Amino acid sequence: MEKFDTKFDRYPFSAIPTRPVYDWPNGTRLAVYFALNVEAFEFGRNPGADFTSMPSAPYHRGYAYRDYGNRVGIWRILDLFNNFNVPLAILNNASVYDVCPEILVPFRERGDEFVGHGMTNSERQAEMEEAQERKMLAAVRDRMIAEEGKPPTGWLGPFISQSPKTPELLLENGYTYMMDWFFDEQPQWFRTDRGPIMAVPYPSMEMNDIPAIINRGASDDEFTKIVLDGFDQQLEDSAKYPLVCAVSLHTFLMGQPHRARQLRRILAHMTAHRDRVWFATPGQIADHVAGLPEGVVAKP
Template sequence: MTNDDTLPTTAAPGHGLWPYQPITVAQGPAWPDGRRLAVYVAVGLEEYRFGVGRTEDVVPDVAAPDLVNTSWRDYGNRVGAFRLLERLDRAGIPPTVLLNTAVYDTAPDLVAAARRLGAEFVGHGISNSDSLTGMSSAREAAYLAAVAARIEAEEGTAPGGWSSPWLSQTTSTLDNLVAAGYRYLLDLRIDDRPVTIPTSAGSITAMPYALEVNDSTTIIGRGASANEFADMIVDEFDELLERSEDQPLVMSVVVHSFISGAPFRLRALDRALQHMTGQRDRVWFTQPRAIAAHLVGGGAA
């Protein structure tokens, strides 16, 4: 047998980014009022630079100048987001907004509407044409700090949470997030429970974040229908609610103004929201900041 054919005698090393702990090891405090499952709904309020950087498109391969996909995305901040927020308010679910801070300048009425509904504003970059990929550590640190500073200036409180545009990271992102004052991250589906990640600057909590119960990756990325997406939400919810009898869990749903805010998709999403809120006595409909505060408080209601 040649060296190339030799079987390894030790296991491959892990990535070392966060500690391994199986779901069979119970952890974490119970949610308030004895509820078993915490659910938050994240709404992406995004802004794109015209003709520059990355975009999310519903019609592929439109030649520049792309007015078609630009109009589709703008519909989200003109119409779809208002209707999404109204639906969440009607369902009694406080919104978690993944905010590009450029929206403060391009759609101030939309941010004001979210603010009136008690939204939590999570840092989501300046523009969604941006990506952290390829940034130097110093540039990334300045970028993260600029987003936090703008939200603090507008809202009076710095954001506790961060969600990367395009779910992008660098090797310095976790360290830079902690250094910039962010306490929790909405990017990763490591577990059905919050996971503490150590960094050189301190620790940050990874909130369970839906990579598939997410209208961008599933409807636009994979071509799922609105009803298929609603069925995914319902099935995720029913399974996690059943599993939460063993230990408290967290579920997220991620939607975007220009995707689920479209009228035909909104109807399907509303069906899923009504299904979930029908179990309100067992479910804590909340926001990441409340989950983080509850964990720090050791379970005090």
């Protein structure tokens, strides 16, 4: 078994009440972003759990379930975010450009942020050798430059997976922030051997439809309550200090007809407080924090 250094020095401990207070660009203290995972899978490789039983090869149920998200579910989600005029972060597998590129067009036209999210969701960075991971990160960056006209600045690994050298390799390949580390409700600088990289809060285990609905078995109503209670609590807490409220969605889950109704309730509730929040993208959030005066957000 591979052994890792147990000494951790990637970021310093800091209690949130002790930090300097700052505002978001519109003068509010709560930044809200929605991350939409737009993914492609390789048939015959396990795409992850479903609601029935443990999957087995060739994993056709899981593959079809997730393909439904790109064929049908994503369009319901698009309509809702258009209706409520809320931006999205598109966490984009680069292989989507090969499999179903047309699903990305309306989000590009909306001006949504495209975030690097691996080549496919059938592989994990933690299982890669360093050279393989470096090549993959560069390939995703280059494909997104070719398709979007600019490189992605943000990254979320498929399965929220990292190797010991992922932060260094991200900086090496031009990424300036990552979303794999959820240890705070404010963006924080994260140490690497190549200099600091921004860690933007991402709901890897909480306000994220997959762990809530599939892994923990939350009902649709319960997931909506999780998101709205979290938003309301953070909105109250933001009177004291700036916070990031992040919600992670997957096309094959929230694009289902019954859950689209739940997503409508979430967006209606949040946008009713539009004067008290900043609807943004993680890249905008990272850029704002990176531009704060030196020392407002401590660097390791």
